[in-house]
Amino acid sequence: xxxxxxxxxxxxxxxxxxxxxxxxxxxxxxxxxxxxxxxxxxxxxxxxxxxxxxxxxxxxxxxxxxxxxxxxxxxxxxxxxxxxxxxxxxxxxxxxxxxxxxxxxxxxxxxxxx
Amino acid sequence: xxxxxxxxxxxxxxxxxxxxxxxxxxxxxxxxxxxxxxxxxxxxxxxxxxxxxxxxxxxxxxxxxxxxxxxxxxxxxxxxxxxxxxxxxxxxxxxxxxxxxxxxxxxxxxxxxx
Numbered sequence: 001x002x003x004x005x006x007x008x009x010x011x012x013x014x015x016x017x018x019x020x021x022x023x024x025x026x027x028x029x030x031x032x033x034x035x036x037x038x039x040x041x042x043x044x045x046x047x048x049x050x051x052x053x054x055x056x057x058x059x060x061x062x063x064x065x066x067x068x069x070x071x072x073x074x075x076x077x078x079x080x081x082x083x084x085x086x087x088x089x090x091x092x093x094x095x096x097x098x099x100x101x102x103x104x105x106x107x108x109x110x111x112x113x114x
Numbered sequence: 115x116x117x118x119x120x121x122x123x124x125x126x127x128x129x130x131x132x133x134x135x136x137x138x139x140x141x142x143x144x145x146x147x148x149x150x151x152x153x154x155x156x157x158x159x160x161x162x163x164x165x166x167x168x169x170x171x172x173x174x175x176x177x178x179x180x181x182x183x184x185x186x187x188x189x190x191x192x193x194x195x196x197x198x199x200x201x202x203x204x205x206x207x208x209x210x211x212x213x214x215x216x217x218x219x220x221x222x223x224x225x226x227x228x
Contacts, residue, residue, distance in 0.1 A: 034216055042222070043220050044157070046218060087156070100208055100215070100217075101147075101162060104149075104156045105156060106155065106156035107156060
């Protein structure tokens with residue numbers, strides 16, 4: 001069974017204080033790992049897809065990296081508007097019968113303060 | 115560009131009543147999904163559909179029914195609502211094909227069963 005564990009559950013940063021969020025996963029053949037951002041009262045918003053170990057993707061202050069066992073979301077010099085819950089999800093290899101389904105972690109709730 | 119919409123956004127119903135949550139997407143995406151989001155559990159897949167008239171169970175399908183007669187619509191019905199079905203429900207859609215395609219989420223429906 002595919003599993004995704006995110007840590008920490010909650011993180012409070014000062015503006016400009018860089019940090020990383022962790023997503024550990026077990027999956028029977030990884031097709032893709034996805035990062036989403038979710039603001040209170042809204043649906044998850046797609047950020048990145050990572051396909052293979054060693055891959056990196058960047059968007060503004062966010063950079064996502066992938067290894068064979070985990071992914072990190074690095075936040076450089078965060079601002080208050082980066083406050084949100086960040087969700088990680090894995091999509092198994094289609095050959096294992098996973099189709100387009102995603103298995104989500106429970107998220108990291110990030111709060112960036114002035 | 116309307117994207118993916120859900121209705122109603124908020125619903126209060128009584129135990130035992132039938133409730134239908136609507137989902138509509140304007141992208142002609144092949145895949146559509148229903149998730150529920152609860153504290154401590156994250157997003158859990160209820161049902162998904164690979165195309166019109168093709169549906170399959172996800173992780174937590176009991177008590178729910180889906181149909182997909184048109185590509186753009188994917189309604190979720192709670193045949194006899196229970197208090198344990200109080201949750202936030204998200205609909206999502208994605209393309210399919212040779213690539214790896216992310217899911218796009220609707221704004222959610224907050225359902226309370228009294």
